[in-house]
Amino acid sequence: MTAKPYKRILLKVSGEVLMGDTPFGIDMATVSAVAEDVKQIAEAGVELCLVIGGGNIFRGLAGAAKGMDRANADYMGMLATVMNALAMQDALEHIGVSTRVQSAIPMPTVCEPLIRRRAERHLEKGRVVIFAAGTGNPFFTTDSGAALRAAEMKCDALFKGTSVDGVYTADPKKDAAATRYERLTYHDVLAKDLKVMDASAISLMRENRIPIVVFSIRERGNLMKVIKGEGVHTVIAEDE
Numbered sequence: 001m002t003a004k005p006y007k008r009i010l011l012k013v014s015g016e017v018l019m020g021d022t023p024f025g026i027d028m029a030t031v032s033a034v035a036e037d038v039k040q041i042a043e044a045g046v047e048l049c050l051v052i053g054g055g056n057i058f059r060g061l062a063g064a065a066k067g068m069d070r071a072n073a074d075y076m077g078m079l080a081t082v083m084n085a086l087a088m089q090d091a092l093e094h095i096g097v098s099t100r101v102q103s104a105i106p107m108p109t110v111c112e113p114l115i116r117r118r119a120e121r122h123l124e125k126g127r128v129v130i131f132a133a134g135t136g137n138p139f140f141t142t143d144s145g146a147a148l149r150a151a152e153m154k155c156d157a158l159f160k161g162t163s164v165d166g167v168y169t170a171d172p173k174k175d176a177a178a179t180r181y182e183r184l185t186y187h188d189v190l191a192k193d194l195k196v197m198d199a200s201a202i203s204l205m206r207e208n209r210i211p212i213v214v215f216s217i218r219e220r221g222n223l224m225k226v227i228k229g230e231g232v233h234t235v236i237a238e239d240e
Contacts, residue, residue: 008047012146015053035091047123051146054080074138085132104136147201161217166234211237
């Protein structure tokens with residue numbers, strides 16, 4: 001490891017990434033590829049927390065838009081994140097990475113309950129900790145859950161792995177003229193209404209002065225490059 005001295009990070013992976021090229025669900029080949037990237041980081045000595053969205057299986061807001069009760073829809077979305085967490089745990093342990101899943105919704109048959117001190121102990125022992133079920137409350141996104149866990153675990157940075165290689169002026173998939181930002185402040189993101197993370201997540205990161213690094217996790221090996229300060233990405237932090 002060179003460049004930035006990250007001791008502990010939180011990696012947020014969108015659920016859609018786990019679909020791979022399929023229209024829905026979990027593509028285990030893609031999960032395994034992401035797991036290989038995570039293994040690189042773990043073997044480099046970085047303590048790693050992981051949060052995975054659930055949009056590849058069920059998105060609470062979409063369910064609510066179709067007439068479901070918002071709270072019920074959000075709980076279903078939280079359960080989708082547990083499914084993704086278990087899939088990632090399986091992929092990581094198949095390649096020799098010791099992993100623990102902690103859920104904000106207690107389900108002791110399949111994973112540990114969320115206990116901060118236990119999670120810290122796992123990280124100190126070199127285990128990857130996957131936080132599932134968001135905040136455990138409806139009306140909050142997994143981005144908010146990731147921000148909360150990053151602050152709670154005193155992470156040095158929150159890395160958001162998406163399908164695009166940073167934050168753009170517009171959706172680069174829809175607007176060919178969109179340009180990528182190299183660096184933004186938290187205020188920039190909120191003032192420009194950039195759809196990076198929801199406002200509560202950005203505010204929590206600003207309050208705790210935890211930088212956000214947005215990059216494409218679809219490119220294999222990119223996580224390691226970005227942690228080293230290389231590769232294409234966007235950094236969101238206070239002005240230096």
